[in-house]
Amino acid sequence: MIGTVLDATDPPLDDDEQPAPRPLSPRAVTLTTSLLAGATLLAVLVVLPTPYAVNSPGPTRDVLGEHDGTPMIEISGAETHDSTGELRLTTVSSTGGPGYPSSILGVLSGWFSASSVVLPVEQVYPPDVSQEQIDESNQAEMVSSQEDATVAALTELGYEVPATLLVAGTVEGTDAAGKLEENDVLVGFEGEPLPDYQSLVDDLAAVQPGDTVTLTVQRHGQDVDVPVVTSEREGGGAQIGVLIDPTFDMPVDVTISIDDIGGPSAGTMFALGIIDKLTPEDEADGEVIAGTGTMDVTGAVGPIGGIRQKLAGAERDGADWFLAPARNCDEVVGHVPDGLRVVRVATLHDARVAMEAIGAGEADDLPTCTQDAATPSPTAG
Known part of the structure; x- marks a missing residue:
């Protein structure tokens, strides 16, 4: 008899009458041990730091809108105007810096992602620099870029900025x-x-x-x-x-609120946002325009890092157009996501003309990165 069948009316068996459990075979023990060891090893590999940095598409922000309930650009001392379009700054999300190591899983994902890049950490982060120092430097660059963007935008609009x-x-x-x-x-x-x-x-x-x-x-x-x-x-x-x-000495008070993003590469989009708000025309006119580029007080658009990740982030968040610094064009060609059209800009005036043409539906003749890029205007000094 292999087992005992109990009827619902039968009294329960005493403990010493319970059937003995069948012992595990050596093969089952080996398999169970292997599975536990593999799971443990996998868990360790997922969190184990690696000597690599991974750059991936980061979030985008509409500079004409709000973030956490606060307008990203607030202006006082001049009349402002609403827009039906979006002007999105773009970012790069990075791991591998001090305090934020890249895991093996993250590195593997980066290697297999067309929109991410994996580099030795020493090529991205200088040695012996703390995350606090990196954050302070990025924040200082962001503050400086906001001031430069404000000066450039006001000058483009004809204001005198003593x-x-x-x-x-x-x-x-x-x-x-x-x-x-x-x-x-x-x-x-x-x-x-x-x-x-x-x-x-x-x-x-x-x-x-x-x-x-x-x-x-x-x-x-x-x-x-x-x-x-x-x-x-x-x-x-x-x-x-x-x-x-x-x-x-700013003739118009401009406040830019963005606490969770650092670095100077949002300058061009901030400058365009200021221009859009201070002009009665609805320049973007319902279009979603993303972009990047540093901005100096003369209105020159400078190159940035992570252009491929920013292109991917813009397309992911619904942008149809992307304003790219002329000096980044060599990195743009061949890496534009389907459905995204890239316009080459070397100055703030270029970017303003592009924004107006896109909103007016007259963007077919705008310069692209497949054409010869113009040399950005030199700055004073």
Whole structure:
């Protein structure tokens, strides 16, 4: 008899009458042990840190909208206007930095993802730098980019933005080294006043490298004229070899609220958002336009990192258009997601023209990254 069949009316068996459990076979023991060991090893591998950094598409934010109930751009001192479109800044999500190691599972996922990139951690994060230091640096760059974007946007709209042009240092090897001093204040160029940064940019644009110009500086309460031989800057144009730390007197108060994103690469989209809000036209007119690019006070759009991840994030979040820095075009070609159209921009004016053309449905002739990229305008200095 193999077992005992109990009827519902039969009394229960005593403990010593219960059938003995069948012992596990050696094969079953081996299989169970192997499964437990494999599960334990897998759990360890999932969380085990690796010497790699993984960059993936991060969140996007509409600079014309709100984040956590707060408008991303608030303006006072001027009339503002609503928009029916979206202007989305784009980001990159990264693991592998101090305190946020990449797991083996994350690295494997990155290797098999077309929109992620896996790099040795030392190529992404400098050694002996804490996460706190990285966060502080990213936040400082974000704050600076917001100010530069505001100045560039207001200047693009025709506002005068007065500035105090403080000399923070000079470039080694230029004629200005040894002539201009730290904490000098630039107040004149060839006998004409310098009321703002744009005036210095315009004055330098009319100078050829090798020309001698006379700078007027305030030094210890006195005006001093300093002749300086200009030199050629990288990218073309003349430079005076001076590092300038400007302080701006904004004619319009602009507050940008974004606490969970750092770095300077949102400058172009912030500048476009300010322009959109301060103009009565509905430039985007219902279109979803994403983009990236640093922005300096002269309106030059600078290159950024992670362009491929940002393209993927833009497409994922519903953008139909993407504004890409001209100097990132070599990384864009061949990596544009289906359904996303990329427009090449080198200046804020380029980006504004593109935004208006897209909203008006007249974007067919906008420059793309498959065409020869224009050289971005040089900056003052």
